[in-house]
Amino acid sequence: MxxxxxxxxxxxxxxxxxxxxxxxxxxxxxxxxxxxxxxxxxxxxxxxxxxxxxxxxxxxxxxxxxxxxxxxxxxxxxxxxxxxxxxxxxxxxxxxxxxxxxxxxxxxxxxxxxxxxxxxxxxxxxxxxxxxxxxxxxxxxxxxxxxxxxxxxxxxxxxxxxxxxxxxxxxxxxxxxxxxxxxxxxxxxxxxxxxxxxxxxxxxxxxxxxxxxxxLKEGLNDTTGIILEFEQEVDQKVFEEAGFEPQAIGERSYLINSERPDLRAELLRITSEQDLPLVSLTRAQNSLEEIFHRLTQKSEA
CATH class of the missing domain: 3.40.50.300 (P-loop containing nucleotide triphosphate hydrolases)
Known part of the structure; x- marks a missing residue:
């Protein structure tokens, strides 16, 4: 040690x-x-x-x-x-x-x-x-x-x-x-x-x-981020009408952030009701680069 x-x-x-x-x-x-x-x-x-x-x-x-x-x-x-x-x-x-x-x-x-x-x-x-x-x-x-x-x-x-x-x-x-x-x-x-x-x-x-x-990654997650991947491109308005602001991070992948503790159940409900071809739903974590930037920026403040 x-x-x-x-x-x-x-x-x-x-x-x-x-x-x-x-x-x-x-x-x-x-x-x-x-x-x-x-x-x-x-x-x-x-x-x-x-x-x-x-x-x-x-x-x-x-x-x-x-x-x-x-x-x-x-x-x-x-x-x-x-x-x-x-x-x-x-x-x-x-x-x-x-x-x-x-x-x-x-x-x-x-x-x-x-x-x-x-x-x-x-x-x-x-x-x-x-x-x-x-x-x-x-x-x-x-x-x-x-x-x-x-x-x-x-x-x-x-x-x-x-x-x-x-x-x-x-x-x-x-x-x-x-x-x-x-x-x-x-x-x-x-x-x-x-x-x-x-x-x-x-x-x-x-x-x-x-x-x-x-x-460290969990502790700095002051928002909940969920990554949704679909079989094909979907209309983002489906999520916007539910009060979310999806960000396209790939051809068929979207990131949704919210201050709510866990969005998974609600997002699963939306995808099911709209019959969207969901492939995966995972919780996003901060990268070490983001953590490093936030902590060192905070130190300078």
Missing amino acids: VSIQQLTKIFGRQYAVNEISFEAQKGQITGFLGPNGAGKSTTMKMATGYIRPTAGRVVLEGIDVEAEPLQAKRITGYLPEHNPLYLDMYVREFLRFVASAYGLKQPGRKVDEMIELVGLTRERSKKLSTLSKGYRQRVGLAKALIHDPKVLILDEPTSGLDPNQILEIRQVIKDIAVDKTVILSTHIMQEVEAICDHVVIIDRGNLVADDKLTV
């Missing part, structure tokens, strides 16, 4: 991070979001011991990062946004160097395991300077994982990857999260929705959300 407790960082008179607290649990992937300049990277650097907080604590698996920095680093894997690599080294050579620095037994076997895990088999003998950004990201992920850390902190892990590579790395992250605590910072909302269980959002250094993704 990762416990962030009243974490604060002040640069001059500017609060980069202002007393934020949250927990990330083992076996879950926590998405860490915020606009540019919100304090995400500063928080992650404090969590990994790269910079000291002005106040507050970071505790990783019971280890205080500031009080026991070496012990904390031994159990932490970190992929920063700007992935530092020795570009004059070869892939396998570099990873073997990292494994030796951690004092791993049988470093060659571990290096081969990481190369296969992150999909670097064809690039294993290439010089790092010749790799694309996407493959350099894979090397960085292998470096973060090579000592089998209990805590994994990833800053934009799929940056520079093509769509197929993104899917592959997402699956790697999901697989390794089974027995690790993973914190993932990204600006790609679809990525968080695809693999994260828990979401933390900060804005201007302040915590504005900390909950399960499903709870």
Whole structure:
């Protein structure tokens, strides 16, 4: 588990991070979001011991990062946004160097395991300077994982990857999260929705959300939205005459919003009475992008 407790960082008179607290649990992937300049990277650097907080604590698996920095680093894997690599080294050579620095037994076997895990088999003998950004990201992920850390902190892990590579790395992250605590910072909302269980959002250094993704979506639904899909296009006047304002969201799909708690029974009655060829009726939820926008806009107000 990762416990962030009243974490604060002040640069001059500017609060980069202002007393934020949250927990990330083992076996879950926590998405860490915020606009540019919100304090995400500063928080992650404090969590990994790269910079000291002005106040507050970071505790990783019971280890205080500031009080026991070496012990904390031994159990932490970190992929920063700007992935530092020795570009004059070869892939396998570099990873073997990292494994030796951690004092791993049988470093060659571990290096081969990481190369296969992150999909670097064809690039294993290439010089790092010749790799694309996407493959350099894979090397960085292998470096973060090579000592089998209990805590994994990833800053934009799929940056520079093509769509197929993104899917592959997402699956790697999901697989390794089974027995690790993973914190993932990204600006790609679809990525968080695809693999994260828990979401933390900060804005201007302040915590504005900390909950399960499903709870966040339900909590911000101040209106009820119903999506109706039909076999063929229907006349919207049927719903307008009943006091609704349908929005066409596809050739045969419509979104109806209302402040009433649940419209499903009434809409089913209308479609039945009018003999409309209904295919499906589902409740709409806010996307993470909409939630993010509303929470960060609220913070600015």
